[in-house]
Amino acid sequence: DTGVSQDPRHKITKRGQNVTFRCDPISEHNRLYWYRQTLGQGPEFLTYFQNEAQLEKSRLLSDRFSAERPKGSFSTLEIQRTEQGDSAMYLCASSLTGANTDTQYFGPGTRLTVL
């Protein structure tokens, strides 16, 4: 069990550019979540996948954001036309249906800085 991994750990981009982040969940976990954490705040829910299906999206997830989990394993989060307000830590978590009532285990996060 290698835990949840995320890549890259840090990303600096210019306003207007597109960025993509990757999350690899714990191997047997079928549920995957994305969160956004801004400075001085707790993580805020963005979206939830069970296997390859995206089943819930927060209203925080604007049209510029898209998430996929094509084969029910790794997931990607893409932000198009980045804005300075997108600067945040993006966290991924995974869980196993029914195990300890969906206890979520988090990755190290991707810190995005938009200049």
Place this chain on the structure above:
Amino acid sequence: AQSVTQLDSQVPVFEEAPVELRCNYSSSVSVYLFWYVQYPNQGLQLLLKYLSGSTLVKGINGFEAEFNKSQTSFHLRKPSVHISDTAEYFCAVSVRVHAGGTSYGKLTFGQGTILTVHP
């Protein structure tokens, strides 16, 4: 809707002293409760959780927490802290929600408490 309030944004304490980090929640349905720790520039690590049963739960690194249903609280305690406990601590509630024909535990986090342990 549920909410989580962490009553102290910062808690300074000396090494080997006891510490309590306070957490209150609000929810109209039953919840599960979690504490996570976040070290600088890292993700969240699960410290402990309350699902059911005994209201006193023990976690990693010598931390424990007590669920108090009447006061809707889940305070985190450690009898003697170390320098290495310096980090930000997040309390979270999990509520079952339905989405796409499934139900899952949706987490809502508090704003965090920065614990600083001084030598």
